[in-house]
Amino acid sequence: MNPFTVGLVQFGVDRAKERNLEKIRNLMSGKRDAELIVLPEYVNFNLEHLSPEEAFQLADSLDGAYMTSLQEMAKTHKVYLVGALLTKSPYPPKVYNTAFLIRPDGHLLATYRKIHLYDAYHYKESEYVMPGNEKPRVIDIGKTKVVLSICFDLRFPELYRTAALEGAELFLTPAAWYSGPMKEETLLTLARARAIENTSYMVMASQFSKVFTGRSAVVDPYGTVMMDMGAGEKYGEITLDLNVVRESRTIIPTLTLRRPEVYFSRNGGA
Numbered sequence: 704m705n706p707f708t709v710g711l712v713q714f715g716v717d718r719a720k721e722r723n724l725e726k727i728r729n730l731m732s733g734k735r736d737a738e739l740i741v742l743p744e745y746v747n748f749n750l751e752h753l754s755p756e757e758a759f760q761l762a763d764s765l766d767g768a769y770m771t772s773l774q775e776m777a778k779t780h781k782v783y784l785v786g787a788l789l790t791k792s793p794y795p796p797k798v799y800n801t802a803f804l805i806r807p808d809g810h811l812l813a814t815y816r817k818i819h820l821y822d823a824y825h826y827k828e829s830e831y832v833m834p835g836n837e838k839p840r841v842i843d844i845g846k847t848k849v850v851l852s853i854c855f856d857l858r859f860p861e862l863y864r865t866a867a868l869e870g871a872e873l874f875l876t877p878a879a880w881y882s883g884p885m886k887e888e889t890l891l892t893l894a895r896a897r898a899i900e901n902t903s904y905m906v907m908a909s910q911f912s913k914v915f916t917g918r919s920a921v922v923d924p925y926g927t928v929m930m931d932m933g934a935g936e937k938y939g940e941i942t943l944d945l946n947v948v949r950e951s952r953t954i955i956p957t958l959t960l961r962r963p964e965v966y967f968s969r970n971g972g973a
Contacts, residue, residue, distance in 0.1 A: 707846050709873075710737030710782070710940035713919040713932050715912030716749045716879075718761065723747060724772050726936070733938040734780050738846070740940075741908040742786030743919075744800070744854045744879040746773075750789075751914060755796040755831050762791045762798040765811065770803070778809040783844060786908075787817070787853050787877040789832075797833040802851040802877055804842060815839035815851040819859050824881065828855075838862065841869045847945050854878040857893040857907075860900065867901035867958055872948045874898070878909040880916045887916045891928065899926040902951040902958065904943055911936060924951035 712730045716723050727742060734740065747769050748761050763769040769788065777784040787802040800817035816835025821828040839851045839862075850866040852874060863874060874897060880890045890909065898905040902924040911917030911934060919932040921941055930941045952958060 705945040708736045708942045710740040711908045711919045714936040730938040737940045739783040743910040744787040744877040746786040747788040759796040762789045774809040777805040781807045785875045792833045817853040821855040841871045847872045849873045863897045873904045876907040882916045895926045898922040
């Protein structure tokens with residue numbers, strides 16, 4: 704076995720940033736063996752009932768106090784820390800929805816600005832958020848290679864396939880998945896699909912509140928849901944066997960059996 708332990712923090716965010724930080728601290732105090740912990744999306748505040756101008760005023764900078772607090776938590780617990788927060792953009796009142804990866808020494812290792820905005824189900828994230836224009840990069844953290852994504856990205860398989868072809872073994876996905884009829888099943892179906900088709904682990908932390916589903920989950924490269932956190936504010940962790948990625952890519956070599964010359968040929972269709 705080639706073990707790697709991940710933790711998930713599931714909770715509901717409101718406008719009170721200090722209260723949100725305190726929730727994260729309290730939940731992370733349950734950390735035991737985790738080497739990497741994933742927080743939800745909108746981890747500094749959530750956009751519900753705010754105007755774009757109010758959201759811009761509340762948004763943080765990557766060198767501001769909120770990020771500094773998260774970096775201190777990573778150092779305290781000696782873990783890689785992942786999440787997504789709303790950061791100021793140069794285009795007020797628009798903000799960026801920015802995922803981050805902090806090293807165990809507190810250094811901000813990588814960021815990714817959400818490229819697929821949630822303009823669906825009569826909601827318009829684009830009224831608040833400026834989309835990023837760069838795909839997330841695959842990051843080697845020593846034991847494994849990881850890639851960041853955010854929530855609605857789950858509906859765009861190209862993003863994950865590209866990352867898998869570049870060596871990603873763990874998809875790290877902060878989310879705030881809106882509740883509604885069948886939405887929980889949609890979330891887990893998409894998480895499983897992205898893991899199966901790319902023979903990769905999916906590690907997804909989702910907000911839980913009156914409007915968000917919870918159901919944070921870890922899915923293995925065969926599509927098995929190893930952990931489903933259901934409802935409630937809680938912390939959970941699980942140990943993955945990184946050998947399963949290499950094993951599954953040998954048994955089911957979909958990444959090498961691809962036929963892009965057919966998919967994109969003039970006569971072939973796509």
